[in-house]
Amino acid sequence: MVTPPLGRRPGKRDTRTEIVAAAREAFRTDGYDGTTIRSGARRAGVDPSLVHHYFGDKAGLFVAVMDLAHDPRRVSEQLALRAGSKGAGLVLAFLDIWEGPASTGEPGSGFIAMVQAASSAPEVATALREFLTERVWRPDGGAPGWGPALVSAQLAGVGWARYVMRVEPIASATPEEVAALVGPTIDRFMAGGQAPEGAGTATE
Template sequence: MTTRPARGRRPGRADTRAEILAAAREAFAEKGFSGTTIRGVAAAAGVDPALVHHYFGTKDDLFVAALALPVDPRAVLAPVVALGADGAAERLLRVFLSVWDDPDLRLPLLAVARTIFEPSGQALFRDGFLKVVLGPVGVGLGIDEPERRMPLVASQVIGLILLRYVLEVEPLASMDADLVVATYAPTLQRYLTGELP
């Protein structure tokens, strides 16, 4: 009795997913988001491009996976976008604080935040995170000039991350979440919907 070979796509090696992610991180860091292609990542990992799509879906999904965040920021920000631009700053801050104040998520997030100071991390944030995560939030909210407004929002949020969570500067580090929202939301809302100079 002869056995027939199994049909269908040959399964990847056990470490294929990790190899693809490593190749993606390197590519995004060196070439930026725009210069990175699924084909290029696949070639660097020694796999077929279809396998990259199989594991990660789109280039945006691959980028978010390469960031190694403990949550998908697009998913947690979806409810903020769904309710529109009015009051979006307060909702954005509440979601942001709920994620960062979660003790199970904070350590992995801190590790990612610290990479912003490395050359490769700077490229990942500048060329990818703003484009893949924050840019679509602005577009989804229907604000005018999202390409101008969302970096302004990011400047406040990054400052908050650095002072409250990385450097633990008081009184911000121990400030009640409601007070943080009351303090930051008006500025963020102005960046989202107010008049800009």
């Protein structure tokens, strides 16, 4: 076992995690505009230069907060079996990020904070897009293409209707109901094919 040098914080990972947790709280209570690298550092009890070192700028810090320690692809595979299709599993995974056990605050508050920050600051939208491209849409480095772009548009629209606009019946439906209705569209966008016959049709 390697003993860390005296005088250093016990581990890079813990410091980073503490900063992200403090920043999450700062963004939640003060909003994106009201939060600074300095105020985030103060909450975490570290020097602002350390926040710059780990995250670059405020947009980078915000993306780290949005990361939420989830890997959407892995989660989706787990949920696809339960949900019946890959698309429905992806919808469940998406909703789980914002209202599942690992989310903080009111259900959907993280999504609302993300929408607010990305629409207020173009650099946040750019950082989120680069993060999603690298981690989710196209880990092999290519351009996202129509499939991932349309899937992300559909998922974002569901979050918008459910959390921001609170449009019924989307707002009060269970995640499983939403997944059953929207999943086939996701499947179609992902596969470049048709939705399964008779599945997920919208009836009033």
